[in-house]
Amino acid sequence: RNFGWSAAVCQQNALPLSNLITEAAEAIVVPKKKTWSKEAVLQALAATVNRDSTAAHYMFQDDPYLTPRTSAEFKLYSLSQESGRLAAKHIVNTNPKFFQKDFAEPHIPCLMPETMEPRIEDVSEAALLERIMLRKVKAAVDMYDQLLQAGTTVSTDATNDLLDLICLYGDHDPLQDDKPEDKGRRRKGRPQRAIDLVKIVWRENNNAERIFNLLPERDTRAYSALIRGMVKYGAHVKAFNTYTDMLNNRLTADVHIFNALISAATEVREKYNEKWDLIVELLKQMNEQKVKPNLLTFNAVLKALRRCGSLARAQSLHTLSEMKALGISEWGKNTFASHIVFCSIFCPVSSLQGQTDILQEVLTEVAGRSFVPQDPDDGMHAAFWFLKTVCLETKDLESAYRVHNLLNVGENWRLLGDSFQQSIYYGRFFNLLCMMEHIDVVLKWYNELIPSLFYPNPQGMKDLLQALDTDNRLDMIPQIWKDIRRMGHDNKSDLVEELLSLMARDRHSPEVQESFAACALDVRSLYKQGQVAKVALEWTTASMTNITTILLAAQKTKQAWDMLNIFKTKNRVPSEELIDEFLVRIKDGQQAVELVQISASFCLPSTPNLAQRVLQEFELSEEQRWQLTTTSEVPCLSSDERSVFYRPYSSQMYVLCRLFNKM
């Protein structure tokens, strides 16, 4: 019976359309028939293939409660998810006996528990190798010392491995990854924690040097480890000394040593041409020792050239042609970093003199190619945002688009860096667009980029408002205000005030004024909850004036009266234009009299004129006339109320009032 009931209900809804029309023809408006083009289905399908600009980042759950709305929330949620993962890994690694059962076919090594502690306890070379593999620097060094004391000889390979380990980690144990950190947090020049402030420096006579000196015979590999460690941790002069040592022992260096020395060359000499001479010297020696340069060599040369100032440009062109000649560009999938460093030599951000042609050439070369990060600095240099900065400085929109298209090729999105660098990149891109492009294009990009890719800061929103103003699309402001609230920028008083002033400035059509008035009331409620909210917005004269103007323009006279009361309570004085506008809108004589009284209470100089106008324009009863005349004669209130007033003009009036009161 239940089933029958529900079926009847459904059937009632499914009556044919014609019945409904005949029943209530005047209530229903039949919509116009929509025509679809032939490719509509294909276009709809194609729109689903690329990134969805209405969704949040892929790592978040698809739910409105769990989607981040500001950049702070983005970081918080992503880091908390990451820390959950690390907590689980910790549990897996500390209780391996529950996770040993392996029923994956084929075996998945990354899902097995990892051994973090060394198992082999006795003093032997196998134990040493195990500790090296687990990256336990101190334990490995201790094991080596124990082995030497016990008298066993350690093989050269093992010793070389040990030296590699120590030089890689600078004789400190690497931080175990039990704290959630994404690698991009170590941004250039901004240490986050105290640990970062304590940089690892190559100490005198540390373990690496000690073990090195203990070696009976030192080969290229040992020297290589030592020199690279020294260069990595800042002992550049020592590195060169060790190199000369090596040459004295008649050993040939390998390509890694030369790469390290080239990158150290800029630190060792002072003047630009000395630096370049040293690099040339090293390259010559490389040639003599028959060592083939590789990709990283040229990158090191280019990076060193960046420090060489004006000498750099000719040499870097030369270097690039050498690279091409050697065919590194072709087979190596030339690393992105080299291009970027090249650009940065030519277009240093501080002094750009229209070097855009170099930029164009590089972009043509780079267009349509997918890069594989090879150089360790590829991500760190945040190449993309650097390019964007260049485009911003030169106001070159076309290049900006080409750079952005490059991002969509293949694997290049990996080179964009972490979320902070991404936000800088997209922020600059959006800034450029707001400055240079027509408003429709700007709005299209706005819908595409925000909020799925980045969350603009208040400056970005101001740029957008500016662009709207330039192209006369101020009717979009209420929507933008909704976005501002969602992003949490509604506590930035300068942004809010600019918004209000833009709305209050001109006259618009009635619907637009209505929407502005609704927006203004929303803003007012924000100001009002000042004590309750965490970051309070303070009332200022400008904001109050603007809100009142907007409300008046939309014929919301009652709310405008409330605003006047707020003026009183916050001890701010409304301007005369505002009072005049009020007068224009008021229809009722009683209200006009009240207006004049209010104006008198603020000690505005135009009060007598106002009174005159009211007398002329409005129908007033005798009592009202009397009130009016008495009000206009007494220009000011008592002195204690007056002293609290905040008046922008008024020195003469103020003096007059004081004189009047004294009398």
Next chain:
Amino acid sequence: MNTLARVGTSICTNPETRALHVTASCCKNRAARIRVGKGDRPLTYEQALHPHHIGHRKGWLSQHTSNLMGENGAADRTVEDVFVRRFIFGTFHNCLANEIVIKRRGNMLVVCALMLQRLPPQKFYFLIGYTETLLSHFYKCPVKMEVQTLGDKAVYKYL
């Protein structure tokens, strides 16, 4: 047999004897059924419909292919399901709005859960990351969670 018949008849006809009638017991089906009560107990749709409605008005809470003809491993999948349900019930303490749905697609285990908005979102994400990783390591297959949140439980009726 004759004596039995005589005994039976004698008990029937003799008015001073009493007999015990015994039949095979047929107990009422109590599986996954919440009985009618005072009317103040809220029930979700899942709880309100009885198991014989599965396939007609209800869906399945666990989807895998091992119950098809010729496929193995149904028991293993069931045990895994039970473990996963208890694990999630305990991890997201007091936050589940309804039973979780477990789907197996290829190698992956997808846990679809309906949660209440009792925790701030960052705590949800911590627990989601933790669950995904721990279950992946336990079952040696990728485990993904798809979570939707509600304000309160969706009540279908009161019993």
